[in-house]
Amino acid sequence: MSLRIDGKKISSDIKEELKEQVKQLKEEGVSVCLAVIQVGNDPASSVYVNNKKKACAYIGIESQAYELPEETTQEELLALIDRLNKDDHVNGILVQLPVPAHMDEKEIIQAISPAKDVDGFHPQSVGALSTGEPGFVSCTPAGIIQLLKRSGISIDGKDCVVVGRSNIVGKPMAMLLLRENGTVTICHSHTKNLKEVCQRADILVAAIGKPKFFDESYVKDGAVVIDVGIHRNAENKLCGDVDYDKVADKVSAITPVPGGVGPMTIAMLMNNCVEAALRMNNR
Ligand SMILES: NC(=O)C1=CN([C@@H]2O[C@H](COP(=O)(O)OP(=O)(O)OC[C@H]3O[C@@H](n4cnc5c(N)ncnc54)[C@H](OP(=O)(O)O)[C@@H]3O)[C@@H](O)[C@H]2O)C=CC1
């Protein structure tokens, strides 16, 4: 029997803790406010943005939603970011990705003040993660560390294999596992013998964006498997990068999709917003 790591439960525990903390801060006159910007109306993005608003409302964080039309220009978006950067009431700024093809994502990410970069995507935040300085950490990998810790799974000295090297998941994931004293291998589309490398993992993080790619032949007996992938099929059913049913019996612990990593991403975003408010108020 393997442990089904319950991201829904762990994320609601974290949200409960944050709710308490936000209540306390309010009594001390400190408010927390997140600005969420969505350009265009991609339905998947709208679902995520809505989940973020709901989480804010639950915890007691004020959320400002900016729903901009698809035709918004780069300059218009940059002007909004500039205004929010200067607004002392706003603690966190998030631009939902992907942005429409006519926009420059890199320039947008760099325009957000690092002090309000609750996504942890700004180069300054990424650099701080790498050198161990304080800064915001990308929410999905930060959530995965919480899932492991709160499930009593130690990372220290473990062979960790991260498959995927994106700036928002794979790379920061590897950096965080390293910070926790894991021995980290990063794999990608040019990796030779991917299966053999994965078979060595005590902790395997799957983040390639290919539905049910990883079956039982990729995992060692008793390994811990973290599934970051999210895919929606024709019947609107969700699945991950891991074939859960084929892998579950072989491993010691595994995250499901839905109800694994996804809810943690939002919980960590909320955590970063509270963190931003604390820092802005010199706490
Ligand atoms: N649960 C959550 O909160 C979140 C979930 N996601 C999901 O996680 C998945 C990954 O997202 P993201 O990191 O943004 O994806 P990207 O598409 O940006 O990156 C995918 C990575 O996987 C690598 N890759 C692709 N195919 C293979 C393969 N066959 N073998 C080995 N490596 C491969 C790519 O390699 P190369 O660099 O060589 O091209 C790349 O590094 C998606 O399903 C996404 O929806 C994403 C963010 C948050």
Ligand SMILES: Nc1nc(=O)c2c([nH]1)NC[C@@H]1CN(c3ccc(C(=O)N[C@@H](CCC(=O)O)C(=O)O)cc3)C=[N+]21
């Ligand atoms: N600037 C920015 N920051 C992000 O953090 C960001 C982004 N852009 N663009 C898209 C990705 C994806 N992402 C998810 C958040 C929550 C769930 C989540 O709550 N998933 C639920 C299911 C939700 C559903 O029903 O679809 C689960 O897995 O159980 C998933 C994925 C954040 N992202």
